[in-house]
Amino acid sequence: MTDISVQALQTLNQRFGHEAFRSGQDRIIEAVLQGQHALVVMPTGSGKSLCYQLPALMRDGCTIVISPLIALMKDQVDSLLAMNIEATYINSSLSAQEQSERLRACRAGAYKLLYVAPERFRNARFLSAVEQMHVSLFAVDEAHCISEWGHDFRPDYLRLREAIEHLNQPQVLALTATATVDVQSDIVQQLGCSDMQRFVTGFNRSNLTYRVQAQHAMAAKLQILKELLAAQDGGSVIIYAATRRAVEEVAAALSSWGTDVLIYHAGLSDAMRRRTQEAFMSRPHSVIVATNAFGMGVDKSNVRSVIHFNLPRTIEAYYQEAGRAGRDGEPAECVVLFSFSDVKIQEFLLEQSYPEQSFIEDVYAQIVALSRRQAEVPWRHLLPYRSHGSSAMMLDATVKILEKAGYVERTAQYGSGEDAAANPMLRLAAEPVALSQLDIDYGALQRRKRHESQKLRHVVRYVNTRRCRRHHMLSYFGEPWELPNCGACDRCLDTEEAALRPQREPDEAEWVLIQKILSCVARMQGRYGRAKVIQVLLGSRAKDIRDTHLARLSTYGILKGTSKEVIERYLEALLDADCVEVVGEDYPKLELTRIGGAVMRRQQMVRLPFDARPAAAAPPPSVPKVTPTVVRAPDRGVSAEAPTEPDADLPDADLYERLRVQRTALARAESVPPYTVFHDSTLRELAIRQPADRHSLLQIRGIGPAKADKYGDIFLDLIREHTAS
Missing domain, CATH: 1.10.10.10 (Winged helix-like DNA-binding domain superfamily/Winged helix DNA-binding domain)
Incomplete structure (x- = not known):
């Protein structure tokens, strides 16, 4: 350990009360103390601010910190003052006299850190006053705002290079959580510091679980949101919506359910936004619905969920907003509720920009x-x-x-x-x-617009990917990810579950079903999505099917009489088996793969990840009959044909609530999110089917041998107790 490192560690302990640096901080701080220009890319919540705050205390002079939001400056400075660190800010909330007094104090050496917004450098008098100070470090927070290729370009940041030149080229430290390799290079160029050393500590937030749930209707999205909030076990929740109107509609729905909810968007007054942010920060368990105007600089440790009710416009914005979850290092989840109409909303917003x-x-x-x-x-x-x-x-x-x-x-x-x-x-x-x-x-301008449109396409690919979402996100930022399964996104969790479940070959009737599905996908030539494929298979009489060439396809109505849910389940299995792939950037469309072609011709085997064939309605004579599974309600002596899908029936509400409480207790004991025990859909199916033994338990989607071993007896005992009462 160098002398500089030893001194930095002592300062960390004495002034900030920490015994050790977080990952990457020590290397960055040592480089700063050695006088190097540096660009720092660190995940949200990983301690970027310490990289300029600590060096400021170890050097003569004043560190100028460029912070983009006026509303956050007071909070940032107040937190430093609470640690007896000499810091102040100058912005338009202060009178001219107060601003002059603080500048004089900075020149006299009374402050180690001065926070200002980039637009402050429009004022020639301010720049002249700063020139008379001993500026030891020029720290640019949210440095991606200087790049036209970043996700939050702010023209005032372009003034910073001229300001740096006026100040006789002080040492520069640029910091951001979200910058692709191209944006990093642009930051260096725009600041005029070609010899900047780059520190990219990584983008992976291992405690975050990423999920996407596709729903087209507003009501369906709200229902999922209701379930997500019901499963919330403490902590706070941030819900992002794309527009002010969406914020208010979602907040109204939450309020109608009895949820105490805060709202935040740019249409509210400054005072209202400030009160809202203070309420969110001070309440231990708070729920806020907001546009992307909310969040920059918000550092609340116990945010357990960040839910995007609408599609974000860029991967960078999503990474930054989702990164407000789990800052205490504990497990948290990030969910996108996606509908195709969200793409249109973002395209409209892009046009307006x-x-x-x-x-x-x-x-x-x-x-x-x-x-x-x-x-x-x-x-x-x-x-x-x-x-x-x-x-x-x-x-x-x-x-x-x-x-x-x-x-x-x-x-x-x-x-x-x-x-x-x-x-x-x-x-x-x-x-x-x-x-x-x-x-x-x-x-x-048009090139930038096309670039932004490409960024939106990346988001669409993220929500549609069948692969690991973490891998997709990290690859976007240029970070290698070698693990085949991250274990913390819905795709990888589903893969783990499928790997634990018995994989079996289709029987003869299922082969016919599979071949007909694949044949329909092939004949639709990758031009249509899942819903249209299913409509054609069922022989839909909808006008956009009946009055088009789709009704003349040989596969039109070929599965008429089969339930939609059964087709969906087999289609999902074929997607997972790489027989069908999702293509298209504007809207996801289905296309037959090389593997799918071989399976369609029965030249290659496909294995199904579910134990029993789902029930289906009796097919027409030309289609082999799929015999429905019979499910017996335990201890009631009644047999019934199984519903084609558990949601076709209503779960026992009392039992469902007991199952949910039990799941929450198990999750709390294991310090994991509740859905990692069982998803809500699994609980609903348990409450409908009410399995009596391990064999019937394994028929429930979402329960494989591993989870049956771990939780099976607990939930079976609870179900038996409920049915006996």
Whole structure:
């Protein structure tokens, strides 16, 4: 251990109360203390801030910290002051006199850390005052915001390179949790520090479990959300929705169920958002529904679930938002509730983020016209000039484009706090020019739009993948992942469960069923999704089937009379066996694979992961009959034909609740999420079928030999006790 490392460890213990560094922190801090420029990419919640806070205490001068959100600065500074660390902030929530006093104190050496927002460097007087300080380190938090290729580009970050040059090139430390290899290179270039040493400590959050549940209808999504919250065993929950309207609709549903819920979006006042955030942080068990305006800098340790009610736009945004779960290192889950309409929502939001040239020119003309009557134009005064089909979001995007090009600037003398950022005053930053003379690279805007569209396609691939979700996410960030099974995503957990269940060959009737399903997929030529394939097999009379070429396919109605649930189960097995694959970027479509072709011709064997053939309705004479399974209700002396799917019947509500309580108790004892004991669907099937012995228990989907050995007797005893009463 070097002398620097020893001193750093002593400072860590004496000033921060920690006995050891987290993984990667020691290498980074030593490099910073040696005076190296550095780019740090560390997972959310892994202690990035210590990488500049600790060196600030060990060096002369003041560390300037660039923080993007004004609302967080006070919290960040208050936490440092509580540890007797000399820190302060300057933003528009302070009066001009307070700002001047704090700057004077910084020049006098009274503070070791000064937090400012990037837009502060618009103000020449502020920059002049900072030039008179001894700046020992220039720390850029959320550094991905400087890159146009990142997921949260903010034009004000582009001012930082000029500020660094004005300050005589102080040492620079850039930090982010979400940057691909390309974005990392762009950060280095935009900050003008070609000799930056990169520290990428990894993106894997091993305590997080990733899941996706596909549902098309709002009501179905809400039902899943209700079940997820019911299974929640303590801790807090963040629910992200794509729009303000969705936030309010989801929150209204939660409230109707008796859930005490908080809401957060940019349409609320600054004071309301601040109160909401404080309530979320202070309550031990809180549920919040929010847009992506919520979360940056929020460091609550006991968030047990982050649920995306709508599809996020980028993998980076999802990684950052999901990463707010499990910051205490304990198990937590991250769930996406996906529907195809979510893609359309994100495509609409993408369109609003990249306005056409004509709209940009129109907004600029309006700002010029309004500026003739008043030097500073309130942003909201532009709202009446929006053209048909545009939105406040498109208007804001346009102002940012004009800002970056140097034609417009937001002044620093308006309002206070985030209200100022949400309702800025605008003024011309240069003499007006003719619209034809606007020096804006519209081609570059379209390239960025295409790049953003590609990012959305990556998210669609993530939710549709049949492989390990962790591998998919880490590969996106360029991190190798060699393990074939992460054991902590729905795909890998399902694979583990399937591996433990008996794999069997199809009987003759099942072979016919499988061949017909694969034949239909082949004839639909990879142009349609799962729902359409099933509709064709069943001979649907829906207009979009009946009045098209699909009704003329030889496989149309070939499984008429078979239950939809049975087809779905076999189709799922064929997907898992790589006989069918999901293709397409806009919408998932099914395509026959090479393996699937061989299975269809019975040149290759396929093995089924379920013990007994699911019940099916009697097929027409041309189709071999699939004999329904008979299930006997224990101790009731009644036999009945099994439902085609457990959800076709209603579970015993009292038993289901007892099973759920038992699952929660087991999960708490093992310190694991409840669903790792049994999924809700497994509990529902247990409450419907009420198995009496191990053999019937193993017929329940989601229960393999390993789980039967571990939990079987406990749940069988509970079921027997319930039925006896």
